[in-house]
Amino acid sequence: MxxxxxxxxxxxxxxxxxxxxxxxxxxxxLQIVIGGTVRDEGQITSAEAARALKEWHPVTTSRxxxxxxxxxxxxxxxxxxxxxxxxxxxxxxxxxxxxxxxxxxxxxxxxxxxxxxxxxxxxxxxxxxxxxxxxxxxxxxxxxxxxxxxxxLSRSLFYVDTLEHLRRGGRIGAAATLLGSALMMKPLLSIVDGRIAPLEKVRTSSRAIARMEELAADLAGDRPVDLGIQHLGAAPRAETLASRLRDRIPQVKDLYVGEVGPVIGAHAGPGMLGVVVAPHL
Structure with missing residues (x-):
């Protein structure tokens, strides 16, 4: 019924x-536009979007x-x-x-x-x-x-290989303060009041991911939580992070691991890795 x-x-x-x-x-x-061609999200794969982004082709999105x-x-x-x-x-x-x-x-x-x-x-x-x-x-x-x-209740943390895609897409928000930092800096970001905000600056991708793991475990604590691990073109990293968080967090209920679609991928860029910690009501 x-x-x-x-x-x-x-x-x-x-x-x-x-x-x-x-x-x-x-x-x-939502819709994604690559090379002037408009498609619904779901009609184009994340891999296609990631390839266009790596080649710096114009990629935009639409409501x-x-x-x-x-x-x-x-x-x-x-x-x-x-x-x-x-x-x-x-x-x-x-x-x-x-x-x-x-x-x-x-x-x-x-x-x-x-x-x-x-x-x-x-x-x-x-x-x-x-x-x-x-x-x-x-x-x-x-x-x-x-x-x-x-x-x-939920918190979203994510790592990007470069801030350039967020800047080009106009979604960089307060994280723009990081643009002048060293080229090798790997930013950890969060969603605050509906906008992307800087969280921490880390020197290497491995350190950034390890720090994201620590923060996610701290956010979860001993509460029952659902976890979402999302990535763009970084499946091995995502699976490793999911395994480590399942071991570290005592009350993981549902845990989903998957690739973001091209709409979010167009702004985050290849290599993006994120965690959503969603405590139960």
Missing amino acids: ASAVAVVTDSTAYLPPGLAERHGITVVP PSPERFAHAFKAAAGGGARAVVSVHLSAAMSGTVEAARLAAEDAPVPVRVVDTGAIGLGLGFAALSAAAAALRGADADEVAAAAEHRAR
Whole structure:
């Protein structure tokens, strides 16, 4: 039986294959533009995007149109939903929230739009919490509150090989203060108030990843947590980090390891490695 409240998210949640479907979550894709060709995220692989970035071809991204959200909301209503909660990546980084809000104005059922202030699995875990609340029979306000609360609890840490892709994409935020640092410096970054912010400066990639592991373990503590390990073109590093965190953190529940899609990859660049620590509610 379908939930009375439908949950919609966007493709930058990067939920593992099949997970959105199993939880009844509708995913609306963002778009990526490579060499003037526009495609939905999902129609181009992360490897293709990484190759274009390595060759310094122009790669840009675009929010979904309000019409795409209008279609998703209408489909949810047609499937029996009496309300929709639409859960999205940070409005400070994308116009996706704005597009969803525009579509919500004429939707056939009430729509609550949630700006998680997050990206990647920081968004994904919030969407999963919303879906779990909907399945329990929560109303739209309660479903939205579950997403907002999980997003507030979660922390995202990530490492990039270079800040150049973030700078070119206009998403560098407060991390711009690091641009004048030594060329060999490897930045650790975080998401603060929906924006990318500098965390620490480390001299080598191995030290950066080791430090990220320490910080993630400290954030988790003894609480039950879900973990998301995400990367672009760095699968061996991601698998090693996942294994080490599972050993270090006593109450890991769900742990997902995967490659980010081309929309986030276009801004982070090849070699990106990130951790999301999402305490349980």
